[in-house]
Amino acid sequence: MNAIVLLSGGLDSATALAMAAAEGRACHALSFDYGQRHAIELIAARRVAKALGAYSYRVVDLNLRGIGGSALTGNMPVPKGRTESEIAEGVPATYVPARNTLFLAYALALAEVTDTDEIVIGVNVLDSSGYPDCRPEFLAAMQKVAELGTAVGSLGRAPVIRAPLLSMTKAEIIRTGMALGVDYSLTHSCYDPAPSGAACRACDACLLRRRGFKAAGVPDPTWYI
């Protein structure tokens, strides 16, 4: 059983990789250089892939800056210091249009030619920003695309899209990862890091991360400014 694991370099996808590896999958990690302002996450992704024993690691160039429409790829500011209810409400400025659709489409193409059984994505709906492309309904629609839009799907062998973190809280994700030996100091979540790489402490990703470690009762190893 082999799997392509979408790896951003953040806390969630690192845990998803650890879980898939612990379940005996031969994991191939896949990251995207999409023009994200926090491209430093790609350095984190590479070290996470190595530390967790991924069979391969690949970065694909898929520049979304030409599309814009997001604080992560354009000139809009990254929201800071939002409250829990503000984070939970609506689609935030850090949503990148159709990002997960594109990432999954690419993973699908790669899975098809490499005869890969599963595509693992670390999305979750609790304790996360209100991104439409992290919801189970969206993933079910992409599964249909995998079945109907590929040659392997025509043969009844479409890759299965799995989201093992889907209904876990951030604290549960962290506890699960700790039990599997994930070194979270290798991961990077911040949307707006300082040039040094230190996390800003105030963007949604930092807030959710900090809250997660606190709720898990685990020391937060993140290097904050």
Place this chain on the structure above:
Amino acid sequence: MNAIVLLSGGLDSATALAMAAAEGRACHALSFDYGQRHAIELIAARRVAKALGAYSYRVVDLNLRGIGGSALTGNMPVPKGRTESEIAEGVPATYVPARNTLFLAYALALAEVTDTDEIVIGVNVLDSSGYPDCRPEFLAAMQKVAELGTAVGSLGRAPVIRAPLLSMTKAEIIRTGMALGVDYSLTHSCYDPAPSGAACRACDACLLRRRGFKAAGVPDPTWYI
């Protein structure tokens, strides 16, 4: 009403563009440089977009050579001289894994930030190769993705994916395009053109094109070797 029209430079997408323009859409043409061996089609796409009055034309770099698995992006030979029944049967070597999923995903992202009403794709199931990602079931699944995986979809304003040629024969497509003033000498269909740009006459795309002009009773303006 505005539309993003996926434009390959071939006969079908040129007709789809002409139809959308004739229906009063402000059309924005979108092509992909995906490492196709027949990259000459991009020159055709540009001139077709201009001739048919597209409001804009954009080529996006989305290299699929790193994925391979197709005669159009890898080292496999392009099948030649196949019979009608051979073309109709199974998925051909010229299928590019998840290509239309990727193209539609990108168009979706672009549509979302530009508040575009429709995405037009020139796929058709009659008189075409057996590509899984040209079928109506696949398009319906992508429509679901548009509705569930985007911010505009969350607001009930997902772009509509339209395939106006879906159940037309090649001859009907050509007759429709002729009536709308499409100059098919500007289009390029061949998967394996000579360095001069002349069409090979024998790949599936050439065979379907030649058969289409014959059935339509229209002189074929293609420059064949």
